[in-house]
Amino acid sequence: MLFQANPKERLKNVLLQRYRRWLGRRLPAARTITLEQRRLFIFPSRQGFLFAVTLLLMLLTAINYQNNLAYGLTFWLAMLFIVAVHFTHANLLKMVISSIRVKSVYPGQQAEFVFRISCTSARRGHHAVKLVWPDSEVLVDVPAGGEVEVSLRHKVVARGWFDPPKLRIESTYPLGLLRCWSFAYFDSRALVWPRPLEVDRRVSPYTENASYGFSEHEGLDDLMGFRDYRIGDAPRLIDWRSHARGLPLQTKLYSLPVDEDHWLDWHDFSAGSVEQKLSWLCWLVLQHHRRGESFGLRLPSFELPLAAGDRQRDLALRALALHGLSRGEVG
């Protein structure tokens, strides 16, 4: 492909690469970012250009009428613009942004990144700061010496690691004539689990086992109670009747025969693509965890010993999420 690209295209690529490297040197990714001098860019905003046109008209009026007061007002506003450069710049200067929390999610959901913005100065806060992602933005004020937490969401589509796109931090405060901005890449990423899918009986050995059937054998089991709906619960277990009455989603719990330890094995699935198998395993992991059972997980290149509890679930989901992805990205 590279050979087919015309010289212009190639030059553009080279320049883009150079620009990215320069940006990388200027704005290294980190967990916590301080907007220092070299990170901040400032340029007149659209309104700033309109202001400049107004000033030009005012100057022409002053010249044509040889009116000193008109000169004075024009120069005053022009110098106000210069002063505004510093105020706008100082508004963002040394603002500290930390990525403090990322929630793991399933594909198709919005990954939530929580940032903490703090102001190191006890005298001047940061006003009207906008954090922008392509389809999510938030506008905050940071009081002097204080800090605020904001969350931004980004839609994720595929399992594995989700690296957040570059975050644009910008502000036009106080006059709106200039826009000061910075880009930040954060060394924090969201883990995206496989999408849980109910096991297809035709391909799975687990359906033979009574403990996994919910359709036909359901009636035989005693309804034990309810608990709050969690992502991954099968729709048929949801108590739709109560939901229709306006209550939050509840999942029905059935008492099931106490079982021995479960090994969830990749190789037990006779059919299905890699992603399907991962989705089924994901569903199974969630089922076992919900019932408080201990389970183990066998993947082609990974084995998780038998255990129970939240940590076991997380380890299993993580292994499923990262299965087959290049080692470097397993992190």
Next chain:
Amino acid sequence: MIVGEQLPRRSLIWLIVCQIAVMLPHLQQIPFWIVVIYLATALWRLQMFRQRAEMPGRWLRLLLGIAGATLLFMSFGTFIGLEPMVALLLVAAALKLLEAIRERDGYLLVFLGFFICVTHFIFTQTLPATLYSVFCTGLLVTALVTLNQSPGSRCSGHEPLLALKMLALAIPMMVVLFLLFPRIGPIWSVPSTSGQGMTGMSDFLRPGAVTKLGRSADVAFRAGFAGVIPKKPALYWRGLVLSKFEEGTWRTLQWRELPGSERQLVAPETIGDPLRYRVVLEPTQQRWLYGIAYAESSTAGVYEAVDYRLGVLNPIEFQFGYDVTSWGTAGLQPSLSDWRRGLETDFPKGLNPLTEAWVKDLRNQFSDDRDFVAALLNYFRMQPFYYTLEPPEILSPDFVDKFMFDSRRGFCEHYAYSFVAMLRMAGIPARIVAGYQGGEVNPLNNTVVVRQFDAHAWAEIWVGGAGWQRVDPTAAVAPSRIELGIEAVLDGQPGFLSDSVMSAYRFRGIKILNWMRLRYDALAFGWQSFIVGFDSTRQIDLLKDWFGEIRVSWFIALLLGSWAGVLIPLMLWLNRGRRVHRLLPEEQRFSALCLRLDQRGLGRTFGEPPLQTLRRARRHLPEGDALYLALEHAVADLYRRTRSASEGP
């Protein structure tokens, strides 16, 4: 519409206040219905804000626009000219307010407001007007601040403070730029003011013309003297020379009426120390200037007419300052041409039969011109003539007969008219001079303030060998008018100052108020001559005075120096208390290694995860390279340190 693009509700109030504030000083120039439009749109917009009214539809807005333009055309009869254009701007701003719903409409309104402020300066450049514009600018900048606040922030009242702070910081740089910016002439010609509602002298004289000026205490001009101010009786500010009598009216001779041989100015011989002063004339919409005879001006654009008066080519629309040098002893036009003599002795015969007979008698007694003039003045002095602002009106063509032998009550122009008419009947070259006499001396800054009620008319007669001599018949009737000033004679008379009810001049009897009035007038004169009248000549003089010579490099240095002087302390002040966040030691080590990688051409691209950097390094660096090994450790440490926070349930 995204919420962030909406006009913040708080700034709407500020915008309405701003719009009305910038419109108010224009009230003199615009028809009153524009104010009604302003109030109506403001009210409507407020109702929209309170969700009680709908925004007018597109067609209605278009209709309103057309209606506004039509009304304007009906009010002014034209769109050309300064007043209609300003009115158009104001109507546009008012209608824009109605449809201001987005943030950028707010910006547009603010910028429009700045421009309206500038147009105000075209009409007036006085100190109060300037201060008011400064106030408006403060409001407009505050509106800008409110446009940029986040919606959640509480109204803390610090917005005006911030606006003022920023504006104050801009002042020193503005002053330097003001002083250094080259003053070039107009690039193209611009519409001027129509000058309606001006009080001031007109270029013709008929009985009653000057009298009406006695009702006004408006300032006509101020003159700042370099040395000692002459006594009041010597302060005859010559403005117009009225040589031609036509249909009961005295008027000046136009340049095109002069024969070719008469168009050359005969400069008089100047002897002795001249009087030097600077006059700042209020706008008159006329083409003549005032000065004490014989006056010369060094100011560019001021010419001298053959009858020794100063003039300019274009009407004075704005305050105009000019420097004058006067020689009191100079004899004007020592020799008179036949044409000139014929002109200056021309008066229609048979209009005033009584006076003509009386003058003939008197002329027989006094054949010498000087004796005849003295006898005439003596007649005025001895007979019961009265000096009054409210003389009986004489409309018949035999004005001189009626005045001399019947009413005998008149203002200066009545006396000058009759006096000159009688001299011309006697064959003595004479003419009326109109201008101002006297003025109030302000000792605080050595100026003379001349007001409209100081308007005066007197006579000039031509005496062989000496040239034109000033003779004031009013001085014979009311000597104190000349000695003490007009207010000494007329104060308390009905009509005096009747047009200036609220003028500070009325309160000159109260000592502290009078001192304040004089103080303010001195300030206004300084403002006029140093700020408003700052032109290229003054600029060059001032800069030469300070720097010795004009050198561009110094000016650039001064400009940048002023910026640095303001902006560097500002930067330090804005940054006080701000600390830099320290990187973790692991992060620091990694960054340092990345710099070394960069030296070997393997720098990180923007946002590259550290592990990817490591992999890239492994691919490109030789096996066992020290940099790679160090990098591996660093990345491992980095991940160990930061791993726990990166994930969660």
